[in-house]
Amino acid sequence: MTVQEAVREHLRAAIRDCYQIDLPELGVEVPPRTELGDLAFPVAFELGKRLKLSTGQKHNPRDIATRLAQSLQEISGVERVEIAGAGYLNVFLDRAEYLATAMKHATPSPQFEGKVIVEHTSVNPNKAMHIGHLRNAVLGDTTVRLLRAAGETVEVQNYIDNTGVQVADVVVGFKYLEKKMLDEITSIDDRFDYYCWDLYARVGAFYEEDPFNLELRTRTLHEIEQGTGETYEMSDYVSTRILKCHLATMQRLDIEYDVLPRESDVLHLDIWQRAFALLKERGAIEYATEGRLKGCWVMRAEDQRDADGDTEHEADKVIVRSNGIVTYTGKDIAFHLWKLGQLGVDFYYKPFYVYPDDRVVWVTTSNPDENDEAHAPFGNGAAYFNVIDIGQSYPQHYVKLGVMAADRDDRVARSAHLAYEKVVLSASAAEELGQRVSEEDRKRGSVAMSGRKGLGVKVDDLIDQLQLGALREVTARHSDMDDAQQRETARRIAIAALRYFLLKYTRTSIISFDFKEALALKGETGPYIQYSVTRVNSIFRKLLAAGVQPDAVMSASGGAVKKERLRELLTGEVGDDLWSLIYLATRLPDTVRGAVSSLEPAILAKWTFQLAQKFSLFYDNDRYHILSETDPDRRALLITITAIVRQQLLAALEILGIEAPERM
RNA sequence: GCGCCCGUAGCUCAGCUGGAUAGAGCGUUUGCCUACGAAGCAAAAGGUCGCACGUUCGAGUCGUGCCGGGCGCACCA
DSSP states (O other): OOHHHHHHHHHHHHHHHHHOOOOSSOOOBOOSSGGGOSEEEOHHHHHHHHHHHHHSOOOOHHHHHHHHHGGGTTOTTEEEEEEETTTEEEEEEOHHHHHHHHTSOOOOOOSSSSEEEEEOOOOOTTSOOBHHHHHHHHHHHHHHHHHHHTTOEEEEEOOBOTTSHHHHHHHHIIIIISOOOHHHHHTOOSOHHHHHHHHHHHHHHHHHHOGGGHHHHHHHHHHHHTTOSHHHHHHHHHHHHHHHHHHHHHHHTTOOOSEEOBHHHHHHTTHHHHHHHHHHHTTSSEEOOSSTTTTOEEEOOGGGOOTTOOOOOTTOEEEEOTTSOBOHHHHHHHHHHHHTTOSSOOOEEEEEEEOTTSOEEEEEESOGGGOOTTSOOOOOOSEEEEEEEGGGHHHHHHHHHHHHHHSOSHHHHTOEEEEEOOEEEEHHHHHHTTOOOOHHHHHHTEEOOBTTTTBSOBHHHHHHHHHHHHHHHHHHHOTTSOHHHHHHHHHHHHHHHHHHHHHSSOTTSOEEEOHHHHTOOSSSSHHHHHHHHHHHHHHHHHHHHTTOOHHHHHHHHTTSSOHHHHHHHTSHHHHHHHHHHHHHHTTHHHHHHHHHHTTOHHHHHHHHHHHHHHHHHHHHOGGGOSTTOOOHHHHHHHHHHHHHHHHHHHHHHHHTTOOOOSOO
């Protein structure tokens, strides 16, 4: 049990004893300033309120806090307790004791009973990925890393809509604008995703100049549905080749997947038929015999029914159209029932791509002969998280309702749509891309990206630019590094800049993309955090050269330096200063927990930057100069603090998907 | 009309389930490389937290109503 948990338990018991009240969720905070303590319980306010309600008597929060404080004096690890402000119960930890145990990291216990499925990226396989798609992928990948850091088992899915309108549109472009057949498409040597990016924009213009041209889309979609023939072959080729481009782009950012479920296989394997039967059996959907939805299978939304008993079911969702064709929402409900193992059917799987670390990405197939028995079991998760933009909230809501109607248990309730806002272009960014900005957009300050117009920032272009900028800095500073080393360093810096840029915004905030900000390597950026690590590395290199093993000092300082001496060093103004850095650095597990429970990676990103910033303060302070410190105990303490900071920064960066270079 | 998101410093954004003196980066101004790497640090300036009521001992945070911006609300995907 941690000190925090022990304090909480004692406090809860004390509240029961003194006031006969049981508070299962005791709020605990970290005071705004070190002088105020390490743990703050505002519980006296809450109790005062409750006591007034039940007894009618007023109770001063300070008195309540004072009474409760006595029960906390004896806990080992607690130095003292103070009452502050209007009735805060502030706990000061035994700093020396805390430091000695800080190095032992407890393995987190998972919250889910089984595998959690995270679906992210899911970009239409018809053109190059842009920065908006990347926000999805980075949020998703970081969520995966967060869940794993929290002890969960995670399966990463990237859903491939290979039969949709978007792929069909590119096929229309090849067939009718470029008059290319399959063999001509396969012989395109250019970057295929970039090629299709431009072609897709041309198709957009083609539809716009004459709406009659949309007929070609309908015809093409129909041909693709056949599952055979030249047009189908073309669409299959396009989507598969683009998918490989996407995987390659994502690999540059260390984003990997376990399995790629394809829309075409969902259709071919009659996943829907199974789900349809299940939904009917559970009464989740019903056949409308009257009203405007007559002839459809609909999902009733009872919570939306009018108070007046109005018969109009505005929020009813059509699952099967009156012509017998299932809607997108219906298909998605089916797919999610599969995710939770509710259908009793499965896809077949074959290897699609092998990562450099020998991990295999599997792709679904409908052909039993292609099935490779070596695949891991997919689906059948304990919960799902879908990283999908906020615009899809409405259908996602119905997907969840549908899945819950068929399978009402809390594993579904805990599943969630991880909604995030879009990325738009700042007016200046749009201009830099050669777009004419309308007066209206200029006033608003932003322009929406549009694949149909070919307007957007491609991920690979952005990474290239970042790497170039980083390489310039690296070569200017480290002429001693060889080329490969310089490039690898620049690569890590570029990834850090890009991933941090996308993670520092909370999910619900629209990112206004600006080249200057996205390409920045200083300020609140990923490289700033990496830089803190390299500064530590530099100190440690010098220590090693002098025969001092920093890690050994760290693990020993709990025991080798006497507790009393440690306490002395961590007391007073200077002690407070050092302690606040230690305390912040060791709160990574709390931060991870917070980020996971709110599914908000920005919380971790901000914390990591904050720690790097606080370390810079420490680093720059002449009082904490490690190499010139003559007092051996004090030096051991400074080394220990530095080592803890480094360790925690590296751990946090790994969760953020960022590697720190040795030097930069 | 209904629903969701946003409105905090000149700009871009944090502010955890209400809590102690509202923070960061960028930009501006001024300093600091003969003590660990200046991709850094210090200092200054910059705020009616959109507005108004309400709940509370306490509101940037919760409720209601406005104002302003964005997005959803298909037998599209």
